Amino acid sequence: MSSVGPCLNDDSLGPAVRGCRGNFDFTVAFEDVVFVIVPAIAFICLGFLRISKLCRCHRPIVGPSAFQWTKLLVLIILGRNSSQFASGRSLAAASLAFIASLLLVPLSWIEHSRAPRPSTTIAAYLSVTLLFDVARTRTALLLTSSDLETDYVSVITAATVLKAVMTYLESRQKDKWLDWDIKQHSPEETSGIWNLGVFFWLNTLFMKGYRVILTLESLYPLDKALEAETHHHLVERVRNNPYKGQKYGLARLLLRILALQLLPPIFPRAALLTASICQPFLIHALLHYLQSEDQDQNHGYGLIGATALTYGAIAFSTALYWYFQERFVIMVRGILVLAVYEKTTELRMPADGDSGALTLMSTDVERITRGVLDLHEYWANTIQIALSCWLLQRELGAAFAASLGVVAVSTLTAFGIGKLLGPRQKEWMEAIETRVGVTAAAIAQMKLVKMSGMTEPIQSYVQRLRVREIEIGGRWRMLLAAAATVSQVPMTLSPVITFAVATKTLNTTSIFVSISYLTLLASPLMILFQKIPQFLGALTCLQRVQTYLERDPRFEYRHLDNGMVSAASVTSSSPSVAGMSGMGFEMKTLEKKGAPHVVIENGSFGWHENVAVLKHVNITIPSSRLTAVVGPVASGKSTLCKAILGEVPFSTGSTVVPRSRVVGYCDQQPFLTNTTIRNNIIGSNHFDDKRYTSIINATMLDQDLTNLPQGDSTMIGSSGIALSGGQRQRVAIARALYLVDADLLIFDDVLSGLDARTTDHVFRHVFGRDGLLRRRGATVILCTHNLRHFQAADHAIRISSTGDVFGEKPTGEDARPNSDLGFDSEVASTEALGSTEEPARSHSSPTVAMTAEEAEARKLGDTSVFGYYIRTIGLIPIIAFVFACVCNGFLNNFPRIWLTFWADDAARPQRGLVQMHTQAYYIGIYAMLQILALVSFMAAVVLVLGPFIRLSGLVLHQRALETVINAPLQLLTTPDTGTITNYFSQDITIIDNELPMAVANVVLDIFGVIGMEVLIASSSPWLGLTYPAMILILWLIQRFYLRTSRQLRLLDLEAKSPLYTHFLDTSRGIATIHPVFLPIGSTFMENLDPLGLATIEQCREVLQAMDLWNMVEAQGGLDGVLSESSLSQGQRQVFNIARAVLKRKTTGSSVLLLDEFTSSVDADTERDMLAMIDREFAGCTIVMVAHRLHIVSEFCDRVLVLDHGRIVEAGDPRTLARVDETWFASLLAAVG
Template sequence: MFIASSVLNLVSALLMITLSVVDHSKSPRPSILLSGYLFLTLFLDVARARTLFLSSDDKPELTYSSIFVAAIALKTGILLLEAQQKSRWVGWDEKEHSPEETSGIFSLGVFFWLNKMFLVGYSKVMTIGDLYPLDSSFNARPLHNKFLKNMDYSRLKGDKFGLVKVLIRTLKVPLLLPIPPRLALLCFTFCQPLFLERLLDYLSKTELDANVGYGFIGASLLIYSGLAISSGFYWYFHHRMRTMSKSILATEIFIKATEARIGTGDDSAAVTLMSTDMERIDAGLRNLHETWASIVQAALAGWMLYIRIGVPFVVPVGVVVICFIGLGIVINFTGDSQRSWMAGVQKRVGLTATVIASMKNLKISGLSITIGDFVQNLRVQELAAGSRFRKILIVAALLGFIPLLVSPPLTFAFTQRTFDASTMFTSLSFLTLLTNPLSQVFQTIPQLVSGLACLGRIQAFLECETRHDFRQVLDDINRNAGKPRVDTETLSNYELESLHSLVIKGGNFGWEADKFVLREVSTRVPKSSLTIVVGPVGSGKTTLCKALLGEIPFSEGSVVLGAKFPHVGFCDQTAFLWNGSIKDNIVGFSPHDNERYVEVIKATSLDFDLATLPQGDKTNVGSDGIVISGGQKQRVSLARALYLHSDLLVLDDIFSGLDADTEEKVFQQVFGPDGLLKQRGSTVVLCTHSIKHLRTADHIIVLGNGTIIEQGSFDKLTASQGYVQRLGLKGSSDNAASAEKMTSNKSPQESKPEMLHTTITNTSSTAPGDDDDASRQIGDKTVYKLYFKSMGWILAGCSLIFSVLFGFFTNFPTVWLTYWTNDISSEHPTHPYAYYSGIYALLQICALVSLFLLGICILIVSVERAGASLHQDALQTLIEAPLSFFTNTDTGVVTNLFSQDLNLIDTELPSATLNTAYSVFQSLGQAAVMLTSSVYLAISYPFLIGLLWVLQMFYLRTSRQLRLLDLEAKSPLYTHFLDTIKGITTLRAFGFIPGDVDKNTRLVDASQRPAYLLLMVQQWLTLVLDIVVMVLAVVMTTLAVRLHSSSGFAGASLFSLMSFGESISGIVIFYTKLETSIGAIARLKMFTENVMPEDRDEEDIVPPVQWPQNGVVELKGVSASYGAEDQPDDTSKLALHNINFTTKTGERVAICGRTGSGKSSLIALLLKLLNPTPDTAGNTIIDNTPLHRINRATLREQIIAVPQEAVFLPDGSTF
């Protein structure tokens, strides 16, 4: 046996050398297998060495024992060398790789790799750049590719849990990795009651063996350190799986949004899926493995309990079964309440996003207050729907606590036998192991069901009909266009000769099934020609444009393209611009070509506009291009189409926002005989209401009555008795004269090309640095005051009282059991069995009632009150914000406040509040109970409290910032998502989808960094607290053994210790969660405090309802700027300068000027959206009333104004 063991040790040593060499050259981290093997065998060798020395009787055996110890020392050195990180040899850039990637089993097990980030978070205000990058296994693109390999959309439909199955197949390894450490955690958990049983039996003896006592001290160290390490590894692997699943789902939702056909579903639904539903899924996954582990634990605990108390063990099992049946009934209502709640969230968030993007137009229309009331009403309805779901959670929680609180008194009542301290507390320990996990399962199942319901919503979205591009592209011109082939027979049928770039034959196009907008459309568009499509409003021009792009959901007939390039330059009727610079919007995802860029800037007459902008083409256009005028937006959109390398352009009503002079100039420079597109030989389809350009067209298509009523050349159509002839247009000679006039009338500014080059090459955009905000590190305690004030001080006080009562009623029964066992086991009991069991049951029931009342106060009443109040304050701030706020603030940032932050206030914040209160008073009660075994333990309490205080101070400075960075990192993701949904037609036409998807994957990866690291630092804290509990366990065991404590009080103390670790972890974790989730309120508070309302104190005039009766408007030398109050003397930034005019009653006034000249700004001035300079504030008068003193809301309600762009609500509803 000895020889065989030595041979195996030799073989393992040789294999260890080979494994070490191979692993060192192949893996960036120390060998986990080798390090684990060395550590485990080293631990066992120490025990062997002790045995060898104790059993050594002669010199040879003593010599062998000494050599064995030397081998242990050598193995320790090998282990230390093997555990060294390889950062110095790998040579990785720390900015691109996380230290996690080079960490070994020990660094991962104790989260040592996070320490550097903690130091950074403690010493400074962190930014995204200060965070560790995620390792490559989290990258969204590889995870998406892996997901696609397992995804079969044909099998997904009809399978209720199809998406769940695909996720399991995709993440099967990360999903299985937490299982081994969870099983180890289960083993160490069961070691606690067994250890308690043996220790209490040992203490009950009259004489104690010191060596056995030392064994108990060592056992306590081993058990509680094993709990800490196994728990750390379990949650480490589980959090990695959660992060990967979020990355996959966020990417799939976005990609599906880029593939779905127009009109498939509500755009706000996709936004809600990306935000609220994702959070609900993550919450459902939080305790995924706890479900099966808790069932296993309960089964084993029931068996252990049967061994000790016999048949009465069925009492707690029966209670559990009854509660499970009750939970099953409750779960039936979970799905419907969840869907109702999510539908309410979706409706409110979608409407809020629309309101934020359209605030300028809403203010112009005087509807901002009305829409604000409408949104607030939706918020109240949403909270009511959420309360129904939270009531189910409370019932589920109560069903979970009933076995924990009711089972012990019922079990002891049915047992009817005398228990000693050892049997009592051991049985109570196993009862806790039986019922406590089930209470967690009961609370987890509704969240899991909620997560599954949200996954079902995502699956339904992924199953939505994908856009089908019915167009055909000539295959022999471009084989890489990705379109169906067109064979020779088809070509002959369509007679697609070299003279034609596009052919439509028998086309029927519509947005609803069997309801075609255009019927029997057949036409040929000549190559290198200008085809103009005209017709009355609603005749189908936009539908025809979308048909040429393959975007019509219902079509018949055929559309064949003969383009040289696979993409189409497209300008939508409403110009689509994303939140970026003018240059970024023009270049998009196309390769940069400076010569082509300058060419299109000149052709669209943007050179003059860029020269007047302080930052030139680096100017950020804001959300929906709110910073620039309508005409400028149209020309930036046109410039993007011209910049694209394509010989086919489809332009929908691009002149709607341009003045006559600019329109004519742009038309001649782009479409004229010497225009840019003529020089390129491009084919253009232009839909327009500007009929004066018809004479320039090579081909004209006239739509009417849902079909083509005539088509042909201008001369042909004017000669016939049709639509074009009835327009009364003159010959083409006038057009040339007009073009010559436009060329000769160029302003000096417009004839300076060098200004363009200077602006483009020399202008730089420097973003101001973020001010160090100490509150991001240390927090803002006034936020708590705002939170409690929003819920009501009386309600907050009641919550505190119920928390204290719950802490008392859950801990005092443990002490009561000590009195019970001491009295019953005595020769002359003071009270009967029923006395103790009755009071014990009463205390447990009181705990249950106090928990119920606490849940009602915090999860129901406070959520409805605080949620409505905080939303109302934020919404009021948004409605009253000046226009400059919307021009300078990203839509995604504000949408995030009303989506992600309010979701936290509704879900995580009340949960964290309740759990923090529960943990604090539960821990205080347990600490008091543990003192009953030895008052000397109280000496450690001040040190424990001090340690916890220092720990939370050190920890919170980082975790709080990570939570805020987590919230902020999602804003760019939401902004990009909203921009993509709005401009999906343009992005698909341009072929920008691959680049847009790549951008989204980068944003997903960036948003995951703070989220993942926040989970890791939370687990670091749990590990540290588990180590603190380990120290307390060792100290308590040492005191009990050395002082020979009473077995009854020692049992009560050690039983409380079993939950004390979880409780103090809960204090710091839930308080940390409270601190980080209350960051949502801090952000709303900052929003309401920092965004100054546009109303002023001097606006004290509320005119009568009949005002203005006469409509007399006087402007006397008025100058105005969108930032007039900040820089009143900076004339270079004035939108209006020295305006003088007067209108009389009944006059009809037309305001003219080139695009960007200030027409919209003048209207904005009259509606007080634009601020006059302080020295001219009183120079605007309407009906003898100074404009600067009129209440803004009343002004906009009583002056009828129609904005340049109409506002449509997401669901088509009115208000």
């Protein structure tokens, strides 16, 4: 057989030659078409598209350099290589190659100038064709028969060497020539395809993680192409979805707008598919070579090279494929989270609590990203299945149809299960949403929860929601277990049925080649069947996001009038302007003082349809004046404020306001974020020291800041939990004052929680005749119960108990405590002592220094965690699970040995021996082993998705909940509410979903690997000697890798906490009426009697005594749902007293704690509350915090006077009041 020269089939596509060149070469036609023409055409098309895109870039980011000229020189030399044309086909191949080389020159130049990373198009083309050129060079060498052909071989060899040099040059990073600050960019942005494919750019990070503890600051900057700002235009397209209202409209839109981002993973996935298809051919060639008596050494070397290329290609293409796919997933996550957030800011204030945004942002988006991560697997695996069927038919003939029957039945079953998964998952997601929303609300109000004695009821309520969630999720997980089991059916049963119906005599080669084809067929089916539930779940979650994004935004029922006289539009040169400008204010006053600023005609406003809180509203609020809003408890003062802001969902009539740029608003419950006092005040505005100082002095915060070690840099905790109630209100007032461009400011009873001296100071310096707002010329609306504030107002709005609104000017007749106007009594000037408010606790930083043990555990993990998790499950489920995994490991590997027995026995007649057993014998036992393997797998999965999640999920959630509920309040002020909420949202979801499946996969794989090792050692004992070395290498790799990967995983989880906090703060800022009882969705009965000890009659009697029964009855009675809009702030305080009274009746509790329990009620309501307490708690110990000293004098037996956290005086209040020198007497004197 000739080893050189042309072959008879060189003009065919082969691909392999026959009868020449040792039967170990490609045909010339195959090389011309596949190695030259196809890559050249692909490169030319992509190259022109790439040039067109780069030409649209604004400016070059890399200047000319010697490196760029070197690349061009090599390209020009490469393009000049000539070739010998033996045919028209070779001429076409050479022509296309020459055109491609010419295109390389301008493409390389523009890529170098305008792209930060080396050209992926050029590097991929050069790398692939370099391998092809090596094969073509060998072919040319074997075809050499003359000096001219020898010259040609020399030329093509030199061209190949030049291409290797060019490949290296085009893959080099351009860091040193980039026109940007490299520290602000990730090395990922400048990495080429080879750097990305082997993740070489991560080496520095891995080394750093191995040595030190990683923080977010030590990570690379995020690739600019992945930042949310880059995709803001895509977010706008998502929010303006053209498929609005259509099923899966959001999914269709995402595919449309991210189509270009879906293209990069296609090429490495196609390469992975090709390499995977090559495996059975490689196995066939290896078996044929090993069984051949005439073993050619070149074939052996070729098989070694083919093995290296095949599995090297699998590794490289897998890495590159998942890199591009993860980038696509990151973009999807960023777009959806930003779209949900922006939608949240546009929604109207809900009458009920709405935790949907938080759950969508966390759980739903996470499930969407997991579902779309495998998007390219569906088409790739479908192609692989089709090719596998063709290969199987070639090997087994018509018997392959039996495997198709198994595939068809499994597919139909999988899709049937998939149709059931969607509704089950939606129900489960809603249960998670309810629990997370309830938990977040409870955590945000933990201080009130603890003080009100509601810890046990709320803990029980949240745990019941957790039980319900697990029960609902359990139905979804059992369907998931069924889908996972079905995914194993093609792998386990297809070989059995296929071999059973095969008529062809089976031998070792046919059996194991068929097994490789069946594996090639079953593997993608297993992936598809396991991924389809995730994909369908992602569609369900996308539909939930779409439904949220399509919710009606806040309806702007107000008429924004540009022509209305506004304090922000008319300037004046009055003397007050100069005085204020010296304090850093840009002064704007009205030319026409008292002109209409807000006009409401025939207005009615309410929180529920057809239920108006305010009726027949006809008022005019004058510009640049102080307007006081007065009225009894629950009359609708807060609703009027929200109506002017445009936040009330149901309204009629006409509301006209000026088109102001900024409106300042302070709610009864201050909206504060977990940052410093200064940041809460200035927000996103520019810091002006003079303005800031004047506001701090006017709000009397200067004294508080003096007492804090870090002053205004003190962290205040989530919702300002580290501050006292009065301090929180004053910080909120200061923030409103800092909005210098605000010409309309609304304050909803913000002074009710302050003592007399503080109230007087703040009112005079902020609202008074010479206050900041008067000199600014702003229009101010102040809801108040204070008589003095009413007297100082320029204009008044009176709201009756029936919701009727009247505008009027305060008169002398009104200047007295009047139940119709809802005035309260005077508040004690406790700040005559300086400040008796609870001092703010200093919070330097939420970051706590790690101990050496904690740092090491962060890098290496804590093995005690595994024991902790196992103990929550119990011994019996663990033993059953391990037994199932051991059985599965044995039953997945022993059938291969059984097939060897079968093949050896089938070969006995060829050696003149009698076959020991029939084919039915071997098929029967083989079928039994495969079925038992399937059963053991199903048992392991059912145990993990059933008892594991149910037992560990309930126990771990209960313990976490108890820890938070029972934690000292000081501990809860350090982390954000988002951090704690993250434990109950993301971390619990991981425990429910990812952890159990990871446990199942790891344990099943461990015993599977052990079975494979035994199998390999039984056939080749010498290979068993390599096991210790391989185990040592794997241990060293994982030890180096896990030190960094563990930290990155922890940072990934922790970095989402600020996002949770931001979502919670935003929701709280939009709807600032917080839940203070049991969470949203509970009834009046459950809130009134959280322990469930009282009868309906007792509940009704207490509510009637507190004058709340009519209100409760109008909302459905005791079984009616208590929403955020059910009670006003004052009614909430009355309801709390009613609950305390009922608890006294049912439990006989003898201690009552009260903290400013009358701060938001009028004088009559206060008297009724005190009378009820006096009557029902006779003989009990009562501890109360009070600023209204008449309550102390008339009601208390003993008083403790505090100054800056110290008790300075104690005694009988009536005795102390008669002694002028006492602290208490001086407080009473300050009241007047």
